[in-house]
Amino acid sequence: MKVTLDDIKARESQHVLQTYRRQPVVFVRGQGSFLYDGEGREYLDLISGIGVTSLGHAHPGLAAVIADQASTLLHVSNLYYHPFQAEAAARLTQLSGLARAFFCNSGTEAVEACLKFSRRYWYTQGSPERQSFVAVEGAFAGRTMGALSVTSDPHYRDPFGTLIGPVTFVDPQKPETLAAAVNERTAAIIAEPIQGEGGIRPMSPAFAQAINDVCSRTGTLLIADEVQSGLGRTGHPFYAPVLGLRPDLVSVGKALGSGVPVGAALVSERVISTISPGDHGTTYGGNLLACRSAIFFLEQLIDKGLLDHVKTVGDHFERRLRALALQHPAIVEVRGVGLMRALQMASDAMPIVDEARSRGLLVNRTDEKVVRMLPPLTISAAEIDRAVDILGEVLGAVSASMPQAVHA
Ligand SMILES: Cc1ncc(COP(=O)(O)O)c(C=O)c1O
Incomplete structure (x- = not known):
């Protein structure tokens, strides 16, 4: 049955909560770098689901992996082991130089995990007052209460009242103001090496230097939000090291599953010993389908x-x-x-x-x-x-x- 744009618009407006402003097109199929609408029109896709379909559409290798896993075992919960989480984590830690991975289902959740792990670190260190964050003007980190708290756009924040905090936003054009924004209550600085939603704005070397200086002087943790810039998007595995940054935590998502929802918080040696069973978790995080997809993507990225x-x-x-x-x-x-x-x-x-x-x-x-x-x-x-x-x-x-x- 052929469905028209008008039919779909009418049904969505009746049944779907109207949180998105959609463009007037219905996509029904994809192949490589191209999408096709219901009329068979071809579109060259330079947005790939906002940096998600990293291997293009309908990649035959990924499709085979997904089909194989779907007909074997999709999900068992983190109550049990399965064969693929350790392999996906090993590949991510090898690529990033960080020590461990925590799997979740989106970039937002990866950021959320990094924020929680930062506070957990200071709590265990005997400094539970170190709860605040320093973020960057123009940053986007997601829409949950934690991630929204370190997202700067007032249009996204203002309708939702008191967010977690305190969060101080620093102007990336004024690196000299960073030191004063960090104090004895700061848990972590969170920054995108290249701001994505903020307009594709790479961090300046001076701002990166200011981050390194203040982190080494105060012990403040650094969270690099690489949800958009990470995993090959820039031609580098991650962009933080290109800037000379040495993050304690890194959030990834988007490209990792090439369309299968999977995110991860990558955690340094310094932080891992402060995290205990029960500190964080999610039902779907790192299930078999997500991990097989992530492993396949990482094989393509590095080995192929x-x-x-x-x-x-x-x-x-x-x-x-x-x-x-x-x-x-x-x-x-x-x-x-x-x-x-x-x-x-x-x-x-x-x-x-x-x-x-x-x-x-x-x-x-x-x-x-x-x-x-x-x-x-x-x-x-x-x-x-x-x-x-x-x-x-x-x-x-x-x-x-x-x-x-x-x-x-
Ligand atoms: C840098 C950054 N962090 C976090 C997010 C949130 O990721 P998601 O929408 O997958 O939850 C995004 C999404 O655009 C992002 O660009």
Whole structure:
């Protein structure tokens, strides 16, 4: 039975809690870097479910692993052992240099676990008053009460009253203010090595240095939120080490399951001895399906050369976007690393997103004036060329109505 956009919209508006502003398209199938709507129209997907479908759509190897696991055993609960959690954890700890992994189901839960483990650390150290956090203006960490507390956007926070705290937000352009924000009650600093929802803004070397200085002076823990920037997105396993950061805790999610929900909090040697059975848990966390998917993704990333591929096509993407910016004065800045890219526009980016979609290209707006692109890590250079060509046509079509940036 064919379902139309209008039918689905009508049913959703009646039955689904209206928390999302959806774009008018119904996707029914995917293949590699492409999505297909109910009419059979093809879309080149430069957003991959917001950085999630890292292996592209309908990856045959991942599909086989999922089918095999689904017909063997999906879930047993953390009351028991199964064969795959230790292997997924071993791969993540090897990749990150951290000591242990705690599995959960999303990036938000990974952040939440990191916040809890930070407080637990100080509680065990005999400093239970160290409960507060320092976060960064522009940060997004999720929507649960804890993760929301370290998310800076007042639109997300204000309707929900008192959050956990105290949390002090620091302007990333003012690294000299970080030291004063950290005090004897601070448990941890939490920061994204590259802010994702905040507009693809890599942390400056000066801010990274300020974090290292204050952490080594005060013992404050560092949580690197790598939910968006981690696991190959930048062409590096993680971006915190590229900045010279040495986090005590790292949150990951998104790319890890390539569409199967799985997240993890990675925990350093320093913190693990303070965590005891019963301190934290979740029913689904690290079940067989999630761990098989994560292992398959990590095999592709490291053993099958996907990380090197991201470096190569990421550089190509950057060259093409910089050339595009030279031709289109509506682009103020090109930002990002690897396959985590953005065009900073002079005005609202939504007309670009809409025009691109009508021409078969999916990109995303974030921070109002930013066109964000997080393609599958498997995207080819030819597909990137096609995407940038379409972006050029889109900018040509919408630029008459857009303010132009004045380039120095
Ligand atoms: C840096 C960062 N942390 C946490 C989250 C929350 O992850 P999730 O939506 O999977 O719960 C996101 C989601 O965009 C994110 O970008």
